[in-house]
Amino acid sequence: MKLKMDEKDRAIVAATQEGLPLVPDPWAEVARRAGLDKAEVLERLRAMSERGAIRRVGIVPNHYKLGWTANGMSVWDVPDELVDELGGKVGALSFVTHCYRRPRHLPEWPYNLFAMVHGRSRAEVEGKVAQIAQVLKPHVRDFDVLYSTRILKKAGLRIRPGGIRISHGPRPSPRV
Amino acid sequence: MVAELDDTDRKIVNSLQGGFPLVERPYAAAAAELGLSEEELIERLKRLVENGAASRFGPLYHVEKMGGSVMLAALAVPEERFDEVAELVNAHPEVAHNYKRTHEFNMWFVLASESEQRIDEVIGEIERETGLKVLRAPKEREYYIGFRVSA
8 A cells, every 4th residue: 555645646735735726627726736637636636535645525614613612632541452442432423523542641641542522612512521421431440521721823734845844824822 | 703604504514524526527516416506616615714614625634644743742831831831832843733721731732743753852852941741642543533513
């Protein structure tokens, strides 16, 4: 499986990461920007999508602007031998937007399963966390929910010919 | 602050968070699924990006599969030093996101770079500059990542 991108893939990424042109024939416009021909652009986008280098293509919603202002990172201490099975179940819940296994750091950080939950209010997030607890019980030894209270930095991840760069345009840092 | 959406906008936001077809005239194909014209879908997508309901419309790339490296990390920062430490952490270009959160580990940031080695170096720099120990929370396994936000 080919994982690394070549220069043509990078040119396509650079031409599309800010968004697709909102015109009837976007691939022709991407091809023009990337200096490639249109058939090749479409073929490479399909290949990147198939191998997972493109997670999905569509609207990237802005939670805050849609009124989803409560953001809770729920963290769980579950037995290591069950974490993959339990993680799969939590990840399958429709309201969980990210779910990962991460290492514990004892004694200060006992949690090995992370599930991100968004809501219009903390009460809504709490209701969803209770549903996660229901799925995980009786295996939960401890858990917590870390709400975001302030965005300190939100830069865009950008691929450029030659590497990954993080852009530093002035961005608002709303208190949330 | 919250973007104003009508029912058609909501339908677009709810159903087009993925699956945009990689075919000729893709907006026409996606519009047909939604019972809209190509022109109307394009106009509405433009407006959703303009009013901020959508950060953008297009491909979402997988950084690691493109050869990059990402790590979540955290610091337990004494409240009186919070702004000073935030400035030191944010000054590193490898820090992509940084959030204040409700926990003793109250600063959670994502590092992204070309290599794992560079991420290790930056964590070392942050520890030296702040005098605080960084909690490393690399992703060991991904069970789901997606956005199923309903508008």
